[in-house]
Amino acid sequence: MLNKFLALSVPILPKWFVELFSKSYVAGYSSKEVLSIVKELNNKGFSTTIDILGEHVSDLDIAEKITKEYCDLYEKIYQDSIDSNISIKPSHIGLDISEEVVLNNFQKILKKAKEYSNFLRIDMESSKSTDITFKIYNQLKLTYSETGVVLQAYLRRSLKDIESLGSHNFNARICKGIYQENSKVAIKDPEKIRVNFLKMAKLMSEKKSYACYATHDQHLIGALINMIKKHTIDSSTFEFQVLYGVPMNGRLEELLSLGYKVRVYVPYGPDWYDYSLRRLKENPDIAGYVLKNLFSKNS
Numbered sequence: 646m647l648n649k650f651l652a653l654s655v656p657i658l659p660k661w662f663v664e665l666f667s668k669s670y671v672a673g674y675s676s677k678e679v680l681s682i683v684k685e686l687n688n689k690g691f692s693t694t695i696d697i698l699g700e701h702v703s704d705l706d707i708a709e710k711i712t713k714e715y716c717d718l719y720e721k722i723y724q725d726s727i728d729s730n731i732s733i734k735p736s737h738i739g740l741d742i743s744e745e746v747v748l749n750n751f752q753k754i755l756k757k758a759k760e761y762s763n764f765l766r767i768d769m770e771s772s773k774s775t776d777i778t779f780k781i782y783n784q785l786k787l788t789y790s791e792t793g794v795v796l797q798a799y800l801r802r803s804l805k806d807i808e809s810l811g812s813h814n815f816n817a818r819i820c821k822g823i824y825q826e827n828s829k830v831a832i833k834d835p836e837k838i839r840v841n842f843l844k845m846a847k848l849m850s851e852k853k854s855y856a857c858y859a860t861h862d863q864h865l866i867g868a869l870i871n872m873i874k875k876h877t878i879d880s881s882t883f884e885f886q887v888l889y890g891v892p893m894n895g896r897l898e899e900l901l902s903l904g905y906k907v908r909v910y911v912p913y914g915p916d917w918y919d920y921s922l923r924r925l926k927e928n929p930d931i932a933g934y935v936l937k938n939l940f941s942k943n944s
């Protein structure tokens with residue numbers, strides 16, 4: 646009941662409450678804070694990917710500021726010998742301004758990734774930007790091959806995208822997809838999305854591509870493990886990925902014990918508010934825990 650009520654009241658929750666909640670999902674506001682959290686995750690056996698929160702930037706100066714922050718992050722990751730790459734939303738560094746701006750900014754960041762022998766992941770946003778994101782990806786790949794993209798299992802086109810892009814040099818995260826899409830482009834039935842996710846994972850393996858299985862869905866993780874075992878998929882050709890702070894009830898440690906790589910996606914930055922609201926809508930259970938802790942601490 647409490648959680649249902651919280652889910653409905655997400656849009657009007659007070660900012661202080663969202664901030665309390667955000668502590669479990671957002672790794673602080675500064676690069677210093679996020680680097681200390683990813684170090685802890687590394688010590689527990691997890692790889693990480695760092696993301697600066699924010700999207701749909703329309704101001705050129707802000708897009709350039711974020712670009713510089715990403716460049717600096719590669720340097721700090723290298724200096725601190727941290728096991729982390731970087732994930733970036735194209736609209737955060739200029740996609741909404743122009744194709745030229747976003748490509749220029751990606752090229753600057755990629756130069757740093759190359760300088761420090763790191764990896765760059767381009768996050769996937771709504772289906773309006775799928776084609777342009779693949780175009781950018783293909784262009785960046787010409788500069789530095791350690792670049793990857795994301796495929797959304799709810800999109801009807803995704804298997805075809807693997808057919809055309811898949812090769813030993815292709816690295817993609819597979820996730821269900823988070824944006825509101827219409828049924829012309831996206832599968833709506835949750836079970837069919839799972840089935841498509843598994844088909845995509847299998848096709849990635851047949852294409853000898855590197856696949857990142859990004860999901861918290863325990864059934865799907867179980868099905869992926871079965872698939873890996875049944876087809877004896879080499880553990881150097883895939884990894885599991887989760888978002889920082891999502892409760893996984895020991896599943897991540899189990900994956901590590903099976904010898905699989907697990908990467909945690911760790912977001913940080915002052916733009917924590919919108920991100921936290923989205924997390925709250927997705928999992929009101931967490932809001933319930935925060936509230937209970939809050940009251941038990943005060944009683």
Ligand SMILES: Cc1cc2nc3c(=O)[nH]c(=O)nc-3n(C[C@H](O)[C@H](O)[C@H](O)COP(=O)(O)OP(=O)(O)OC[C@H]3O[C@@H](n4cnc5c(N)ncnc54)[C@H](O)[C@@H]3O)c2cc1C
Nearest residue numbers: 768769795820821822823859860861862886887888910928
């Ligand atoms: C590492 C990573 C990177 C991602 N990158 C992208 C991207 O580039 N583009 C994109 O469109 N989407 C991205 N996503 C989001 C993804 O598409 C899904 O929307 C999200 O992961 C929920 O789907 P699920 O597979 O976890 O299954 P679900 O069935 O939605 O969730 C399974 C269970 O996990 C819990 N859960 C799931 N997600 C959350 C959450 N965020 N907060 C709290 N609890 C949660 C819920 O309690 C739910 O019961 C990413 C997800 C991950 C893990």
